[in-house]
Amino acid sequence: MFFIDRMSSTPVYRQLEDQIRSAILKGDLKHGTRMASSRTLARELGLSRPTVVQVLDALQSEGYLEARQGDGTYVAHDIPKALPAFYPGAAKQGKDDGGKPHLSRMGSLLQAMPVDLDAARYTAFLPNSPAFDAFPHDIWRKCWANRGRGGGIADMGYGDPAGYLPLRRCIAQYLGLHRGDACDPGQIIITSGAHAAFSLAALILADPGDGIWLESPGPVTVRNLFKGLGLNVIDVASDSDGMMVADGMDRAPDARLAFAMPSRQHPLGTTLSLPRRLALLAWAQSRDAWIIEDDYDSEFRYAGRPLPSIRSIDSAGRVLYVGTFSKALYPAIRVGYLVLPPSLVGAFRRLSGLVARSVSLEMQHALAQFIDNGHFVTHLRRMRELYAERGAAFFDLARIELGERLEFNAPASGMNALGWLPPGIDDRTIHAAVERAGIKSYPLSDYATAALGRGALLLGFTGVPANRMAEPMRRMRDAIDGNGADIALDQRLS
Amino acid sequence: MFFIDRMSSTPVYRQLEDQIRSAILKGDLKHGTRMASSRTLARELGLSRPTVVQVLDALQSEGYLEARQGDGTYVAHDIPKALPAFYPGAAKQGKDDGGKPHLSRMGSLLQAMPVDLDAARYTAFLPNSPAFDAFPHDIWRKCWANRGRGGGIADMGYGDPAGYLPLRRCIAQYLGLHRGDACDPGQIIITSGAHAAFSLAALILADPGDGIWLESPGPVTVRNLFKGLGLNVIDVASDSDGMMVADGMDRAPDARLAFAMPSRQHPLGTTLSLPRRLALLAWAQSRDAWIIEDDYDSEFRYAGRPLPSIRSIDSAGRVLYVGTFSKALYPAIRVGYLVLPPSLVGAFRRLSGLVARSVSLEMQHALAQFIDNGHFVTHLRRMRELYAERGAAFFDLARIELGERLEFNAPASGMNALGWLPPGIDDRTIHAAVERAGIKSYPLSDYATAALGRGALLLGFTGVPANRMAEPMRRMRDAIDGNGADIALDQRLS
Secondary structure, three states: OOOOOOOOOOOHHHHHHHHHHHHHHHOOOOOOOEOOOHHHHHHHHOOOHHHHHHHHHHHHHHOOEEEOOOOOEEEOOOOOOOOOOOOOOHHHOOOOOOOOOOOOHHHHHHHOOOOOOOOOOOOOOOOOOOOHHHOOHHHHHHHHHHHHHHOOHHHOOOOOOOOOHHHHHHHHHHHHHHOOOOOOHHHEEEEOOHHHHHHHHHHHHOOOOOEEEEEOOOOHHHHHHHHHOOOEEEEEOEEOOEEOHHHHHHHOOOOOEEEEOOOOOOOOOOOOOHHHHHHHHHHHHHHOOEEEEEOOOOOOEOOOOOOOOOHHHOOOOOEEEEEEOOOOOOHHHOOEEEEOOHHHHHHHHHHHHHHHOOOOHHHHHHHHHHHHOOHHHHHHHHHHHHHHHHHHHHHHHHHHHHHHHOEEOOOOEOOEEEEEOOOOOOHHHHHHHHHHOOOOOEEHHHHOOOOOOOOEEEEEOOOOOHHHOHHHHHHHHHHHHOOOOOOOHHHOOO | OOOOOOOOOOOHHHHHHHHHHHHHHHOOOOOOOEOOOHHHHHHHHOOOHHHHHHHHHHHHHHOOEEEOOOOOEEEOOOOOOOOOOOOOOHHHOOOOOOOOOOOOHHHHHHHOOOOOOOOOOOOOOOOOOOOHHHOOHHHHHHHHHHHHHHOOHHHOOOOOOOOOHHHHHHHHHHHHHHOOOOOOHHHEEEEOOHHHHHHHHHHHHOOOOOEEEEEOOOOHHHHHHHHHOOOEEEEEOEEOOEEOHHHHHHHOOOOOEEEEOOOOOOOOOOOOOHHHHHHHHHHHHHHOOEEEEEOOOOOOEOOOOOOOOOHHHOOOOOEEEEEEOOOOOOHHHOOEEEEOOHHHHHHHHHHHHHHHOOOOHHHHHHHHHHHHOOHHHHHHHHHHHHHHHHHHHHHHHHHHHHHHHOEEOOOOEOOEEEEEOOOOOOHHHHHHHHHHOOOOOEEHHHHOOOOOOOOEEEEEOOOOOHHHOHHHHHHHHHHHHOOOOOOOHHHOOO
């Protein structure tokens, strides 16, 4: 009944143990069955008797076997008679078995969602890619090392669910001095990035089915997140002044939330005008609704100065301001934050305590040091200059190499730009061709819920050094030309 | 109308800018109003003209003012006529304004929840406190430092939403070798701790209102988490064999989830028997339900070896196994993980990608090194020995110093023990007295949804060196004696 494989890397006692356990679970050994004695088993299997005794003892302590005084060992009487089909090991494979698991509505939505799980691959012109090559690794390492030395016992526990207070102080100070928007550290909740902040906000402020305004075209992952959480995402139109608040009020005046990207709309790159900001605030105040302000890469403005946030003119406490270090530093850092109206701090702190408490103390400590010693502001200034240079190089090269294949308007801020295709050319087709050539872009159509008048590709200009842009740019040109897009060569400017 | 305070730390240009902006937002300056010229303003306020010009330009770029050709500067015509009452700055205070914000059902539940946000304070006998004093800080620092040197550009992006693959490999290997439960790294999702894992599971597997089995007495924060997420928490009875599965099937056979702590029930310390494990699996399989297996401090077993997990005998793929490094290393690390049935990997990876992606790459890298170099297993072995010693000292001292005030049964595993009060003594009263004496415990009544036959305090025995236990133990004794608990001295054993 049992078989010991002496060539196997599994120890012999483990082999025997697994086989007896399986036999019981499969019903081959029924409850009440008398086991062979340890002496017999040892002889039959060529094992030492202590090894067999050890196995029987272990299975006894697990409850599979029971000893009866002076009468040997039996399969335990309380093993259920009718066992379902247990096949130990069957569920351990890493592959999806193709079955349809019973999920929540949210789980089913997620399961069906076409999420690009590989989007993070580093390639030329990947949107939102910081200049990893220009990151101050040495300084960052020193901030880590300091933490290593200072690791105090008091800091090793769960800590405040809102986050490490010195880091919250640094962020409050940064926002006050460099974003013109003072807040109290008590209003800040540290999260593992902007999306984690959006999800806390959605859970606390909206019930499944409640409406949230979101622009179309707008950020795909944010749309998927809110849909995944069961919210009713209302497509709000957007023009050169940003979100058309009047359109939102027409479509869903009773939405609970509005998602706003006032500094720089993603992916269109527009700025929300002052009248629209005021109208949005007035709507939220009159409807008891909330505004999630995604201060999307306001740090990188190349012309003029950043516009003040909506939060800075919100007297009614309707704005939840979300910031992230994914763009300003790098995505893998997984740190973002919320600045909350005071009335919401209690609920967010509780949810963070129960669910999130999300960032390791080490990381919060290192980041606080990095900011406090002035490195963060220095890094932002350096990156602003570098990104302006890279942008200039990118748009020059694009004009020369791509011509009218992709037409860019150099943006006043941010890390990405839309390259507009000639009318009538499908951006998803071109996107696929460019991707086959090893360059990751996003087609504008993917950001929109309705067909667009003109297609475009979103490309990032900040991640690649200027002197390494020409080659991928030409690869992109060849990919566009070679893949069925009917763009006449004589349209090229150069 | 405007006033410049030269003693203020706010720069004069910022003062003027804020005052003009406020006047417009408050309606003191209505749209269409002609502003005084920069020359006039400069003279009246005693500022240089370039300063005033800079301010007017900034407000123009923000949209508050507009220049009319050859006719000076006006308040912008498109500022809405009827502004709500905007008072910039009013929402910036860190205190709750006492208002009742409009929240989701989950938000309202959370807002009302009595969560002990200070629970993490380090004191003697705080439950679940690892031996921070015996943590290998030097080795841990080296794992960090290695990361500092190796920081590659490829690792700085978003990465796999399931977590850093080398860390998942290390965890899979650890579970296979030391927990007797092999899995594929592809089944693992890295989370920011066990609670984050529970919350992903609840969101993906249960809709609001769906039932989840949870023992009473049982873990308070887990109960609050599931209630906060809108689940219907079903109290299931528990005896010395752990969760009474038959009771769950009586009360709510159609629950979607069962929360199981088979290794060691919190706070009772019992082990789930094999027949109950099999019954739980059979129920989940027949009802298409899921089992969340919280492998609560299975790492610290002092007698015998750890029982195999439920997951290891789950052939139907109904078990989500949750582990954490909060106990094995320290809470502030914020790393835990899920081992999923293959059919659930897709949905969890998507939700993690949208919401969580929660642990910084640096931390995952350092932890992978720590495990891979064998430090984790060594640390666990050292802690098992140390905790066994500390436990022995604790229970000896408790017998001598506390006698029948608190009666402990030394547990075979874990980091905490229940000290049972004499019948009729209210544990919340004693808990408060002990807390006033500076010692953090948890009263058993707080873990239960119904009145208990006998009260107890949960205390941790792992966080304090043995030679520093006597003083807080005596403080506890005095606190119990001095605070109205009618425990006769002659009941003391010593």
